[in-house]
Amino acid sequence: MRWEKITITLSLLVFFSFTIAQQKETSPREKIAELEKKVMTLEKQVGLLEKRIIELERKLSELEKRLPPATTVKPTPAPKVTPTEKPSFYIGNARTKKFHRPECEWAQKIAPYNRVTIKSREEAIKQGYEPCKVCRP
Numbered sequence: 001m002r003w004e005k006i007t008i009t010l011s012l013l014v015f016f017s018f019t020i021a022q023q024k025e026t027s028p029r030e031k032i033a034e035l036e037k038k039v040m041t042l043e044k045q046v047g048l049l050e051k052r053i054i055e056l057e058r059k060l061s062e063l064e065k066r067l068p069p070a071t072t073v074k075p076t077p078a079p080k081v082t083p084t085e086k087p088s089f090y091i092g093n094a095r096t097k098k099f100h101r102p103e104c105e106w107a108q109k110i111a112p113y114n115r116v117t118i119k120s121r122e123e124a125i126k127q128g129y130e131p132c133k134v135c136r137p
């Protein structure tokens with residue numbers, strides 16, 4: 001009986017010391033070291049991404065330099081018409097649903113993908129467009 005108790009206590013001791021040792025293996029220090037490793041790899045990745053972003057920005061600015069001639073391919077058809085004259089067409093903004101005289105500064109500012117050419121004032125109103133308050137088409 002006595003030996004049994006001793007062996008049980010011994011095995012318990014071994015068990016506890018083992019668990020303590022295991023706990024020590026994943027000590028906060030090691031956890032921190034592990035996290036630091038992760039942070040370092042993440043920092044490396046961020047650095048690489050930053051480089052990539054800089055690269056892409058450079059490419060973008062290069063492309064933008066090439067853009068102006070491309071945009072001049074789509075000139076705003078703006079024959080000189082005096083405001084009192086009835087223009088031969090109007091320019092509508094598909095997004096804001098406003099329409100302008102072709103020479104209106106606001107018509108020039110419409111993004112090409114929103115710009116719509118409308119044959120007449122009646123047609124514009126029929127399509128749900130509102131006249132611009134600046135050029136009063």
Ligand SMILES: [Zn+2]
Nearest residue numbers: 100104132135
């Ligand atoms: Zn206008």
